[in-house]
Amino acid sequence: MTKKPGLSMYWASSCGGCEIALVNINEKILEVIDKFDFMFCPCLLDTKKKDIEALPDKSIEITLFNGAVRTEENAEMANLLRKKSKILIAFGSCSNDGCIPGLSNLYSAKDHFDTIYLNNPTVSNPGGIVPQRETEVPEGTLHLPEFYDTVRTLSQVVDVEYFIPGCPPESNQIWDVINSVIEGVKLPPKGSVIGAGTSTVCDECEKIKEDKKIDRFYRTYEIIPDTKKCLLEQGIICMGIATRAGCGSLCPKVNMPCSGCYGAPDGVLDQGAKMIAALGSILNLEGDLTEEEITGHTNKIMDSIPDYAGTFYKFSLAGSILKNSVRK
Amino acid sequence: MNTKRNENEFEPKILGFLCNWCSYAAADKAGTMQKPYPANVHFIRVMCSGRVDPQFVLKAYEEGADGVIILACHPGDCHYKEGNLKAVGRHNMLLRLLKQFGIEEERCRFDYVSASEGGKFVSVITDMVGTVKELGPLCLNGK
Ligand code: SF4
Ligand code: SF4
Ligand code: SF4
Ligand code: FES
Numbered sequence: 001m002t003k004k005p006g007l008s009m010y011w012a013s014s015c016g017g018c019e020i021a022l023v024n025i026n027e028k029i030l031e032v033i034d035k036f037d038f039m040f041c042p043c044l045l046d047t048k049k050k051d052i053e054a055l056p057d058k059s060i061e062i063t064l065f066n067g068a069v070r071t072e073e074n075a076e077m078a079n080l081l082r083k084k085s086k087i088l089i090a091f092g093s094c095s096n097d098g099c100i101p102g103l104s105n106l107y108s109a110k111d112h113f114d115t116i117y118l119n120n121p122t123v124s125n126p127g128g129i130v131p132q133r134e135t136e137v138p139e140g141t142l143h144l145p146e147f148y149d150t151v152r153t154l155s156q157v158v159d160v161e162y163f164i165p166g167c168p169p170e171s172n173q174i175w176d177v178i179n180s181v182i183e184g185v186k187l188p189p190k191g192s193v194i195g196a197g198t199s200t201v202c203d204e205c206e207k208i209k210e211d212k213k214i215d216r217f218y219r220t221y222e223i224i225p226d227t228k229k230c231l232l233e234q235g236i237i238c239m240g241i242a243t244r245a246g247c248g249s250l251c252p253k254v255n256m257p258c259s260g261c262y263g264a265p266d267g268v269l270d271q272g273a274k275m276i277a278a279l280g281s282i283l284n285l286e287g288d289l290t291e292e293e294i295t296g297h298t299n300k301i302m303d304s305i306p307d308y309a310g311t312f313y314k315f316s317l318a319g320s321i322l323k324n325s326v327r328k
Numbered sequence: 329m330n331t332k333r334n335e336n337e338f339e340p341k342i343l344g345f346l347c348n349w350c351s352y353a354a355a356d357k358a359g360t361m362q363k364p365y366p367a368n369v370h371f372i373r374v375m376c377s378g379r380v381d382p383q384f385v386l387k388a389y390e391e392g393a394d395g396v397i398i399l400a401c402h403p404g405d406c407h408y409k410e411g412n413l414k415a416v417g418r419h420n421m422l423l424r425l426l427k428q429f430g431i432e433e434e435r436c437r438f439d440y441v442s443a444s445e446g447g448k449f450v451s452v453i454t455d456m457v458g459t460v461k462e463l464g465p466l467c468l469n470g471k
Contacts, residue, residue: 106428272425273382280382280418285410291403291440294413298420308421309428321386323469326430 005061007032008040008052009091010081012074013101013151014067018092019043021168022064025175035182036061049077052084060084062181064091064164068101068318069152072145082158087187089194093167095154097263097271098318100167102151105317105324106309109149150324162188164195167261167315170247196246198266201258205240205249209233213284217304220257231257232282237311242274261315270321272312340394340460344369344453345380349407350442351399357446365450366457369397377401377438378411382418385436389468395435395460399452402440412440434459435466 009022019041023029032038039060040047052060063085069075082088093099104112113130117123135142154160164177173195181187188194197204212233225231231238231252238257240249244265251258264271283301285294305311313320346352352373358365374380377400385396398419400412419438426436437456441449 268383270383270386273386276382276418276421276425279421280414283413283417285413285417289403294403294416295420298417301417302420302424305424307428308425312425321383321390322429325428326466326468328430 004035004037006039006059007036007062007064008038008060008081008085009043009064010040010066010077011043012065012067012077012095012154013070014092014094015100016043018064018066018094018168021092021166021171022174024171025178026171028175031182032178049080052080055084057083058086060086062087062089064089065095065154065160066092066168068094068098069148069154069157070101070104071147074145075148075152075157076145078154078158087161088154088158089162089164090154090160091164092169093165093261093263093315096163096165096319097316098151098153099261099315102153102316102318103310103314105150107325108327109147112147149327151318153319156318161190163191163193165193165244165262166196166246169195170250173246193244193266196244196262199245200265201240201243201245201247201249201252201262204245204247205230205252207231207252213282213286214301215284216301219304225255227255231255237279237305239271239275239312239314241278242268242271242312259314260312263316263319271316272309272320275312338461338464340368340457340465341392342369342395342397342456342460343388343393344371344397344399345374345377345384346371346399347377347401347412348373348375350401350405350440351449353443354399354441354445354449357444358450361446363446363450365453368457368460369453376406376408376411377415378406378408378413380415380418382422385422389431389435389466394463394466395437395456397437397439397453397456399439399441399449402442405442431466432463434463 040052063081065081065088069078090096094101117125117130118128131144133144133146177195207230208228209230210233214235216235217237218235220236223236225234225236236257238252239260240252240258243258243260244262246262260271264274268274285297289297346355355371377398380398388396398415400415406412422436423433427433439452441452
């Protein structure tokens with residue numbers, strides 16, 4: 001029997017949802033195990049880091065790496081799996097663009113520790129104890145991995161062959177990718193986004209678009225939308241226009257706005273900037289308004305979005321052009 | 329007249345997006361009027377302020393600009409009807425976003441300057457350079 005190619009999956013700074021998305025391919029997981037030697041996946045299997053360290057370099061065919069790089073340990077595992085894998089795939093929004101963990105880039109490591117361990121109404125910490133990288137105890141020195149000042153995407157840390165976006169990637173898309181490898185389909189050029197489309201969620205969305213301008217934005221709880229019409233044109237911030245196709249417009253299909261989990265489409269560097277460009281085109285500033293009236297009216301419309309960075313970069317802040325806030 | 333530059337003074341790098349039909353012509357006018365203004369702003373001519381993709385602005389900061397200024401036609405004067413209105417909305421959103429990233433709003437300015445307003449052009453540019461000078465350099469990503 002010829003040796004089966006190795007498959008591994010790792011979670012760095014992640015939630016576990018990406019593993020669930022993999023097993024959501026249901027009975028097809030048996031085919032995966034039939035065709036691959038599934039050698040490492042801390043969520044599902046018992047193999048350990050030392051087992052991977054013992055492998056020759058490049059001996060894992062494919063590694064699906066989910067999770068962002070928040071800590072020194074995340075970076076260590078990214079480097080180890082890079083070394084041991086032929087094809088390293090950034091799997092899911094966290095490793096592609098930073099996702100929810102990446103939102104913390106608006107604050108420094110110190111801000112985090114201050115809020116979590118010191119200045120928090122539900123925390124009593126009279127000794128002012130915060131995690132230290134090294135702590136002396138009678139038995140010796142204890143080490144904790146560094147909590148970096150910023151969250152990074154996988155490709156900001158190591159070389160990456162492919163990118164599978166989504167929070168989490170859709171199971172049918174995951175299966176398509178695995179199946180094409182099983183069937184020996186020629187892989188796309190290095191650096192490609194796979195398991196997704198190239199255009200936008202709007203292209204997959206069946207809602208009626210009418211080129212309408214809006215007078216205000218609504219948060220989802222403030223409006224019952226017309227289910228046939230484009231949500232954005234009703235004033236609901238739907239990120240579909242700045243988000244890569246691939247999910248089949250799952251959220252708009254059930255009348256929830258797209259929040260952007262597939263990241264930026266082809267040709268777009270920055271999802272938030274793209275969204276700003278799009279929204280700028282749909283504001284109703286018509287009628288002969290004076291400069292002051294235009295400013296006033298624009299402010300009024302804009303005041304209804306409470307958190308711009310959190311709305312426009314919910315999934316892509318660490319991978320955005322600015323990446324993190326200015327550290328003072 | 330050239331004033332001698334103080335060696336130690338911070339000289340900000342500012343990127344200016346000028347609309348071909350208004351502020352770019354105003355810059356020309358300021359030139360023929362021989363009105364001096366600080367040389368810190370590098371101008372990029374665009375066909376309309378509505379062409380200024382917010383990505384250009386973020387990219388400018390990433391590449392080391394300390395400030396960005398966008399100058400547009402007055403309301404009603406835009407050659408493409410509402411390019412300047414799109415620019416106002418985008419600028420307004422950018423300001424709110426930049427604030428969350430700790431970037432002062434004075435580093436991103438929008439104004440209307442018509443082709444005949446050479447004087448306004450000079451005062452807006454001079455004011456922008458002065459304000460950014462006072463703010464100091466923009467230090468992004470540990471740079
Ligand atoms: S991409 Fe989404 S599902 Fe996957 S680990 Fe990150 S948060 Fe969880
Ligand atoms: S903005 Fe949203 S609702 Fe409108 S077409 Fe795009 S995905 Fe569909
Ligand atoms: S509609 Fe948007 S948020 Fe919803 S699954 Fe698709 S890409 Fe993700
Ligand atoms: S043509 Fe000048 S702003 Fe549009």
